Amino acid sequence: MEQLKKYIEDNKDRFLEELFGLIRIPSISSLKEHKDDMQKAAEYWKDTILKAGADKAEILPTDGNPVVYGEKIIDETKPTVLVYAHYDVMPVDPIDLWNTKPFEPEIRDEKIYARGADDDKGQGFMHAKAFETLVKNDQLGVNVKFMIEGEEEIGSPNLGKFCEQNKDLLKSDIILVSDTGMMGEDTPTITTGLRGLAYMEVKVKGPNRDLHSGLFGGAVANPANVLANMIAKLEDDKNRITIPGFYDDVLEASEEERKEMAKAPFDLDNYKKELDLEEVDGEEGYSTIERTGIRPSLDVNGIWSGYIGEGAKTVLPAEANAKISMRLVPNQDHKKIARLFEDYFKSIAPKSVKVEVKELHGGQGYVAPTDTPAYQAASKAFADVYGKKAIPFRSGGSIPIISTFESILGTKSMLMGFGLESDAIHSPNENYPLKQFYNGIETITNFYRHYAEMNK
Amino acid sequence: MEQLKKYIEDNKDRFLEELFGLIRIPSISSLKEHKDDMQKAAEYWKDTILKAGADKAEILPTDGNPVVYGEKIIDETKPTVLVYAHYDVMPVDPIDLWNTKPFEPEIRDEKIYARGADDDKGQGFMHAKAFETLVKNDQLGVNVKFMIEGEEEIGSPNLGKFCEQNKDLLKSDIILVSDTGMMGEDTPTITTGLRGLAYMEVKVKGPNRDLHSGLFGGAVANPANVLANMIAKLEDDKNRITIPGFYDDVLEASEEERKEMAKAPFDLDNYKKELDLEEVDGEEGYSTIERTGIRPSLDVNGIWSGYIGEGAKTVLPAEANAKISMRLVPNQDHKKIARLFEDYFKSIAPKSVKVEVKELHGGQGYVAPTDTPAYQAASKAFADVYGKKAIPFRSGGSIPIISTFESILGTKSMLMGFGLESDAIHSPNENYPLKQFYNGIETITNFYRHYAEMNK
Numbered sequence: 001m002e003q004l005k006k007y008i009e010d011n012k013d014r015f016l017e018e019l020f021g022l023i024r025i026p027s028i029s030s031l032k033e034h035k036d037d038m039q040k041a042a043e044y045w046k047d048t049i050l051k052a053g054a055d056k057a058e059i060l061p062t063d064g065n066p067v068v069y070g071e072k073i074i075d076e077t078k079p080t081v082l083v084y085a086h087y088d089v090m091p092v093d094p095i096d097l098w099n100t101k102p103f104e105p106e107i108r109d110e111k112i113y114a115r116g117a118d119d120d121k122g123q124g125f126m127h128a129k130a131f132e133t134l135v136k137n138d139q140l141g142v143n144v145k146f147m148i149e150g151e152e153e154i155g156s157p158n159l160g161k162f163c164e165q166n167k168d169l170l171k172s173d174i175i176l177v178s179d180t181g182m183m184g185e186d187t188p189t190i191t192t193g194l195r196g197l198a199y200m201e202v203k204v205k206g207p208n209r210d211l212h213s214g215l216f217g218g219a220v221a222n223p224a225n226v227l228a229n230m231i232a233k234l235e236d237d238k239n240r241i242t243i244p245g246f247y248d249d250v251l252e253a254s255e256e257e258r259k260e261m262a263k264a265p266f267d268l269d270n271y272k273k274e275l276d277l278e279e280v281d282g283e284e285g286y287s288t289i290e291r292t293g294i295r296p297s298l299d300v301n302g303i304w305s306g307y308i309g310e311g312a313k314t315v316l317p318a319e320a321n322a323k324i325s326m327r328l329v330p331n332q333d334h335k336k337i338a339r340l341f342e343d344y345f346k347s348i349a350p351k352s353v354k355v356e357v358k359e360l361h362g363g364q365g366y367v368a369p370t371d372t373p374a375y376q377a378a379s380k381a382f383a384d385v386y387g388k389k390a391i392p393f394r395s396g397g398s399i400p401i402i403s404t405f406e407s408i409l410g411t412k413s414m415l416m417g418f419g420l421e422s423d424a425i426h427s428p429n430e431n432y433p434l435k436q437f438y439n440g441i442e443t444i445t446n447f448y449r450h451y452a453e454m455n456k
Numbered sequence: 457m458e459q460l461k462k463y464i465e466d467n468k469d470r471f472l473e474e475l476f477g478l479i480r481i482p483s484i485s486s487l488k489e490h491k492d493d494m495q496k497a498a499e500y501w502k503d504t505i506l507k508a509g510a511d512k513a514e515i516l517p518t519d520g521n522p523v524v525y526g527e528k529i530i531d532e533t534k535p536t537v538l539v540y541a542h543y544d545v546m547p548v549d550p551i552d553l554w555n556t557k558p559f560e561p562e563i564r565d566e567k568i569y570a571r572g573a574d575d576d577k578g579q580g581f582m583h584a585k586a587f588e589t590l591v592k593n594d595q596l597g598v599n600v601k602f603m604i605e606g607e608e609e610i611g612s613p614n615l616g617k618f619c620e621q622n623k624d625l626l627k628s629d630i631i632l633v634s635d636t637g638m639m640g641e642d643t644p645t646i647t648t649g650l651r652g653l654a655y656m657e658v659k660v661k662g663p664n665r666d667l668h669s670g671l672f673g674g675a676v677a678n679p680a681n682v683l684a685n686m687i688a689k690l691e692d693d694k695n696r697i698t699i700p701g702f703y704d705d706v707l708e709a710s711e712e713e714r715k716e717m718a719k720a721p722f723d724l725d726n727y728k729k730e731l732d733l734e735e736v737d738g739e740e741g742y743s744t745i746e747r748t749g750i751r752p753s754l755d756v757n758g759i760w761s762g763y764i765g766e767g768a769k770t771v772l773p774a775e776a777n778a779k780i781s782m783r784l785v786p787n788q789d790h791k792k793i794a795r796l797f798e799d800y801f802k803s804i805a806p807k808s809v810k811v812e813v814k815e816l817h818g819g820q821g822y823v824a825p826t827d828t829p830a831y832q833a834a835s836k837a838f839a840d841v842y843g844k845k846a847i848p849f850r851s852g853g854s855i856p857i858i859s860t861f862e863s864i865l866g867t868k869s870m871l872m873g874f875g876l877e878s879d880a881i882h883s884p885n886e887n888y889p890l891k892q893f894y895n896g897i898e899t900i901t902n903f904y905r906h907y908a909e910m911n912k
Contacts, residue, residue: 030765030766030768031766031767090769091763091765091769093763097665153769154767154768195670197670197770199768199770201768206733207731207732207733208732209553209880209883209884209885210550210884211731211882211883212853212881212882212883213753213755214651214653214748214783214851214852214853214854215637215748215851215852215853215877216748216852217753217754217755217781217783217852218695218747218751218752218753218754218755218783218852219736219738219744219745219747219748219753219852220731220733220738221733221738222756224755224757224758224778225687225691225754225756228683228684228685229684229687229688231684231685231688232684232685232687232688233688235681275663275664275665275667275676276663276664277662277663277676277677278807278808278810279677279806279807279808280675280677280808281676281677281806281808282674282675282676282677283674288675289675291675292670292671292672292674292675295674296674297673297674297675298673298674298681299669299673299674299681299772300678300684300761300762301669301680301762301768301769301771301772301773302680302761302762302763302764302765302769302771302773303680303684303759303760303762303764304760304764305756305758305759305760306756306757306758306759306779307547307758307779308758308759308779309487309547309549310486311486311610311816312486312610312611312655312757312781312816312817313609313757313758313779313882314655314757314781314854314882315757315758315882315883316755316757317757320756320759321764323762323763323764323768323769325669325673325768325770327669327670327673350737351734351735352733352734352735352736354734360767360768361768395670395671396670396671396672396674396675397668397671398670398770424666425668426666426667426668426769427665427666427667428665428666
């Protein structure tokens, strides 16, 4: 254990420099102009895995961005861990809110500032370095496989098919993932649940061209006003979603479960202060933790129509658009919800407009068991480094592919995340504390040790 | 009369080429980067007026873009016409919807396609050419002054002060303006009313940064959802504006007035077909013409929040913005309405957000008399060219400065416009039929003739 810790300490600057190399590749999966960067990031990962000590690593094509696969098989009779991470990142706008360039990583206040610093280059890279640490010190006690994809931030549209086609290659006992967070920097957390997602884009079309709002205002339905009205109708005054059938498959948490959740260390005043909010807001009758952990939600992720430049333009816009996503709890089916949304959204449109609805992506929710060897190994590994027990946590986020792994590969995932709320993932000035990066490497290294021991 | 007509015919190609020179200057007043173009457009107008035969023309500074002033005083005892027009134009976005470049005028199907082709370079330029036609043929029977401003499209913020400071210089018997339209290409129209305008910009602020919609969705108020809700609350289900006190100063039209309005040549089926609409929509209990002519309205002119690029981004945006304008009828005060809007808008905001409201610009409505020498002269001039009587029309548009002229200079305006609905002013592919341009020059020339005769 001390030997491994020393190796990490001795190599920390190199680990960081190597991570920076990955971060500098602007691999934004949702923007076509970054197509070449996806390939570059995949190659960087391949080289990283090989240098760390894998028997082989290769870039496998999909219908979208390629998957990096690598492996080190020490003994066919030993258990196998499949590491999943993603090399793609979110877009960077609004770019003017960044204090430094998003793809030029910079250390300030002991934190790495960059797009992907946490999600998921920083967290993913910890696995490469934990693996390297074990291999270089001859302490790897299990087989390890890597599957690093490039489309997580756009909903992993091709990874399901990839898993179908490579079931044998991807066979493992547990899938290990660091793409979630901790409840606080001293509160190790194991994510035991994820929400599903149905992400829609809608367009409300009015007249066949932008009109002068003076000559036509009041006589022709304004698509921007109509869209606002339609969005307002998606939730009632108790912040419950009004789409008929939306809650049909939601499993209500028991009183006991809710009591258990209420024990989690959560400080509402601090939460509000940290976000600069006077009040939180959400579904009536539920606590903040419950609202993201066990309840579905509906958010406008983007809305645009008409003139959005400087000054005034008296236009009655021809159309209005919005991106609207719903977070779902386990047992809600994202395809069904997308259909219910579309039906309802079209039903509330006035005859004066035309409405288009499409699903941009979606995924099912997920629940993980806590009575498995992997959970025990993770729990011990966190205790080694943080000196305390990890808390099981139902996260509000979605990693749609996790439930796909379960349904296609038949394998559960172990969600050991080291992100912090203040990391601002998906936002300007995304960051990742150096402490989390190095603690993560050490914790993952210990996970392998404990997991191997349990399976001796 | 024939001599004037022949002069216009003989010089038509030159007139058009000179107009194109003005159009090619991208004088967008709402965008700072076009500051130099404003000066260029002003100089172009100054040269045009001088060459047309003015005694003098000069560029006078204001706190914003300059005003071009020119005059030809033939006899102090004769009446004076003050021509008002503007050399600034609207922005051109969405630029990708234009079939040709907005500042490279092109003739297609006997129409000039360009930003400003109608509003107000095409219409304004008719006055320069009508003036030239009279001067060059020694038939100018009244004094003429020109006041061409560069900030009409941003609400003429400095022209009121300019009028205050130049009352004597601008003294006239009637202000002549072509910045309105005709009800159809064979339906000469005199605009006898304009709506006022209160143009607001609002910002709804939530958390202090963009958040991950999975980790926070459902627990933190989403400013985009909140803004949609607030906009939805600005009108009721009968499309009546809900701002308390909003209708207090609206003068209801009498049954007789409404009957008179209903006689105007207006074909609803054609209106819907031309706009590609299945249904029109507006305040319950009023016809389409009434909805724009004698009733106020509220339109979202622009709305933006969150991720508006390609694909999906699961962001809970930190803020949401909208430009919202209200068209007002005469007797509604735009300053009072702006205050009522702000009070109401803030009052309906939940405590989970902060709201900012500002008025971008505003202006009062206007009503013109029909029993004046100017009206009679205009009526005859239209009849000369179109062979029929002009229809008095209450327009839904706003030219806020017209009511300012009345209050500061004490002078009424004569609104002789030649724009057509299909001109798509303020929109992509703005255009102006050559026929309107040449008929306009001829009609204006005749207006001067008749106006001079009446005042002999």
